[in-house]
């Protein structure tokens with residue numbers, strides 16, 4: 249057997265996906281579906297929170313999707329995928345036992361060990377909970393390393409809430425503060441109503457100099473939420489976001505994701521707000 253055939257496929261060419269089987273799948277909402285994958289070569293994967301994979305449906309195409317399970321070395325991989333077009337619609341047709349292609353992990357991600365001793369503030373809007381969940385789970389699995397942990401999550405309506413089982417678990421923990429809000433409640437909703445920035449008034453003022461914030465959600469949410477974080481005194485280089493650009497190769501080759509001299513697929517998608525400000529003219 250040649251050396252090439254003994255190596256995992258990704259080592260042969262970064263463009264060649266590894267085959268992965270869907271081992272769990274469930275509908276979260278009408279638009280979002282949860283998947284857990286395991287690689288058919290049995291070799292697992294190691295990644296940082298904030299990294300993503302290029303997911304391919306054979307014969308259709310590829311799409312970049314964030315990894316939403318906790319970071320580290322694992323046998324499996326979780327994702328939450330919204331049906332938005334050709335690839336993601338085709339993914340929604342797949343179920344347990346079906347095979348997809350996975351290339352990655354891609355992008356920079358963030359090593360949370362660098363934040364040891366800091367307080368953590370997670371602010372997730374809508375589907376932004378998917379990438380944010382990887383950071384949250386990593387923090388909660390290493391709870392002793394961090395100070396206060398606060399999680400704020402907002403969605404449009406109660407029907408749009410993702411990861412109901414995680415939300416219940418976070419609510420029940422006494423070592424983190426978890427608040428959720430919806431823009432519009434329904435007859436059964438008894439929780440907070442209003443945009444996510446309203447939750448900032450309900451939490452204790454953070455130790456601004458020692459807090460790292462992760463703000464991940466649609467651009468309009470980011471714009472207003474970052475103002476709240478700055479008003480609390482958080483430092484621009486301690487506020488992190490995930491920039492989503494149209495991507496193809498994920499390898500810094502095709503230029504689809506380029507902003508000035510930065511390839512978001514390689515230098516990002518996780519940037520500090522200070523870095524985003526420097527890129528601002530190109531966004």
Ligand SMILES: Cc1cc2nc3c(=O)[nH]c(=O)nc-3n(C[C@H](O)[C@H](O)[C@H](O)COP(=O)(O)OP(=O)(O)OC[C@H]3O[C@@H](n4cnc5c(N)ncnc54)[C@H](O)[C@@H]3O)c2cc1C
Nearest residue numbers: 311312313314328329330332333334335336378492493517
């Ligand atoms: C780093 C990163 C992480 C991501 N993580 C997630 C995740 O965790 N979950 C998730 O659901 N999604 C995630 N996305 C978004 C996801 O990649 C896109 O929704 C997906 O690529 C859509 O692919 P598609 O083939 O299904 O849709 P497409 O067929 O490509 O169409 C998607 C939509 O974009 C429009 N469109 C198509 N081409 C263009 C173009 N050139 N310019 C502008 N608009 C166009 C289409 O009209 C359609 O409305 C992530 C994206 C990035 C970059």
Ligand code: FES
Nearest residue numbers: 496498502503513
């Ligand atoms: S997606 Fe090709 S360079 Fe970033």
